[in-house]
Amino acid sequence: MRELDAKDRDILGILSKEARIPLKTLAGRIGLSRSATSERVASLENSGVIRGYRADIGQMDKGLICAFLLVTLIRTPSIGILDQLARYPEVRRVSSVSGQLDLIVEIEVPSIDRLNTLRDLIASHGGVEDLTTAIVLRRDIERAVD
Amino acid sequence: MRELDAKDRDILGILSKEARIPLKTLAGRIGLSRSATSERVASLENSGVIRGYRADIGQMDKGLICAFLLVTLIRTPSIGILDQLARYPEVRRVSSVSGQLDLIVEIEVPSIDRLNTLRDLIASHGGVEDLTTAIVLRRDIERAVD
């Protein structure tokens, strides 16, 4: 499979919100037979378009503090910092960005103490010029992929 | 269900990576019978710990530009801005944060033009004092919930 037609897109749209929907229901919604739908889904999985299925966990991060670390580096291509960040399991996501910032690091820590420790550890890295912490007080909007 | 024991955590860990694993296999991995596992999963779903199941789409976001908008508000409890943000489907997540910033808005747009348009629309809101754009050049680290 190379090109994704409209029905493939429908499948992806539905599965990205309800990954455990019965094949029969899915087939009904996109207007195909169950077996044809089955083959399309299998094809999407095998070709790597569907990389997997994830449970969306809500409560689990209860008690966890989320924060953004806004990082400016001395010289942008500072490789070592990424290796260091990868070592901390609390680091959820790191994005290289354009503009005055260089990295946006998203972390989830169990306590403010751990946040400070982590912050200090990262700030003390030679490549870090500036580091601003923004603790998440509330998720105002959070949308799944549509 | 209030407290999550070790087995619940195991279930969440496995389902967060392989949401469509057969119940029997899941039961084998956590060391419980199939029906007990079934009940636990159902309980986790009903209590809202598992919010849903999503297909992880690879190719689909191709061509989409991700960006962070770092927003400072005039007066922090500026309700109107959230309503406005919620109207744009490109807005993926909005977090109220502590520190010099007030909001961190994550968006996904199909083009730089659309990014600029969105940026201007948000910046022109009365409650916005300052707005910095950080376009994501690369995702260096991205981890699923563990």
Add this chain to the structure above:
DNA sequence: GGCGCAATCGACGCTTTGCCGGATGCCCCA
């Protein structure tokens, strides 16, 4: 026109699931 490929359909049989009754372990209170 006729051949071939790709996609669809309905049907078959196996697997997985939801639901039930009964057994087991734990806690609390008389």
Add this chain to the structure above:
DNA sequence: TGGGGCATCCGGCAAAGCGTCGATTGCGCC
């Protein structure tokens, strides 16, 4: 101490799920 009450576990049954098969259809190209 002992006996309910509650939560959790297990195994079995019926129903619904799924993958796979051959046959059919639609379409493009020789």
